[in-house]
Every structure is written in structure tokens, then in C-alpha cells.
Amino acid sequence: MSQSLNDELRAFYTARVHELPVAARAVMDRAGRELAESGQAGQALAVGARAPRFALPSATGRTVALDDLLAEGPVVLTFYRGAWCPFCNIALRALQQHHDEIRARGARLVAVSPQIPDESLSLTEKHGLAFDVLSDLGSDVAKQYGLAFDLPDDLGEVYDGLGFELQRVNGGHARTLPVPATYVIDRDGTVRWAFVDTDYKLRAEPADILDALDALR
Secondary structure (H helix, E strand, O other): OOOOHHHHHHHHHHHHHHHOOHHHHHHHHHHHHHHHHOOHHHHOOOOOOEOOOOEEEEOOOOEEEHHHHHOOOOEEEEEOOOOOOHHHHHHHHHHHHOHHHHHHOOOEEEEEEOOOHHHHHHHHHHHOOOOEEEEOHHHHHHHHOOOEEEOOHHHHHHHHHOOOOHHHHOOOOOOEEEOOEEEEEOOOOEEEEEEEOOOOOOOOOHHHHHHHHHHOO
16 A cells, blocks of 8 residues: 555654754744644635635746636645745645546646745746646735744744745745645635645645545536
């Protein structure tokens, strides 16, 4: 049996966590607990809600609108933190591995992050992504979906120290990120399945996304 995405993410974390400075790890762990306890996940768009419409620039400079995607079929919409986040990269690669299966179900896959288009283009080319990767500068769309939150100052400083350059890659919006989330939206624009977790080390399983798409048929 093949390894699940979350098994891969857990294995990556276990292998790499000890490379972090102890003080940095303590800040990250505390910030993670505080975000989980904040009720942020409960504010996120839920199953049955109407998906807020958006039009965002893609990595290749096109404007991609949710309405245009929905005109073709259901949409799998995933929010990620950025190319600097290794957990996001693992999750996006897993989605790419299942992209043909998603398309075979008549659906479009689109990924959204707060990073600038140039960063999205580098990510797309590096991982050979065949789906649209969109830039939500300032996390305005993430806010509409109830996913945006501001990093605590000390966590922002830790990320700066790790060389993530959020001020640059997020176009001047260094402290605002989305909670990672994935939605399956039907052609009428209604959310039919959702995965939201404040723990960035957990992501929607591609198999569950495919099951959700099958349930639309």
C-alpha cells in the first residue's frame, strides 16, 4: 500500500525537526498551539457555504476567475502558505501526482498562496505543476474564506532568521498567511467538501479529494 500524504509529511517532520534551533522550535510550537486554540479553523468557510468569487493572477500572468473555472466543472481549491514551506511543496507534489485523476472527474485544480507571481512561477517550474498556481497578495481572498491570520512577531522573526524572506515573496505582506485548506466546490459554487487545519503539517489527502469529487456525480 502506498504511503499517504500525511504519513509522508509526518516522516519529513520527524526527520527534519531536530535541525531547527531549540529556541526557534519552541516559538513555532507555541505559536501553533495558540493558533489552534484561537478558533481560527471554526471561522473558515464550511461545507454548504457559497464559495466567494475571485479573480487572481496566475504564475504565467493570466487572470484566473473562479466563475470561469466553475463553468467547466467542479473546482478543487487549495490554499497553501508559499514555496518557502516544505510541507506545502510536498502537498502540491502529491496533488500533481493525482492531477490526471482530478481532471478525469471533470474538475479543475487550482492552488492559491499569498506569494508574488514570480515565486509561483518558480514553484510551478521546479515541481512541474500542470495546474494553475495563483497569487493572493495580502491574502484578500484567504480572508474571504476565513483562513487568513497574522503571524506573531516572534514567529515572524524566526521565519526571517530561517531565510524565508516573507517580506519579499509576499509582496510586502510579510506577516499574513492562510491556514492551509482545501475545498471541493460544485458547479453551482457551493462548497461540498472541506479540509481545514491550523496545523500546517497536516493536509487534505488526495484520495479524500477524489472521493469528494466522486460524490458529486
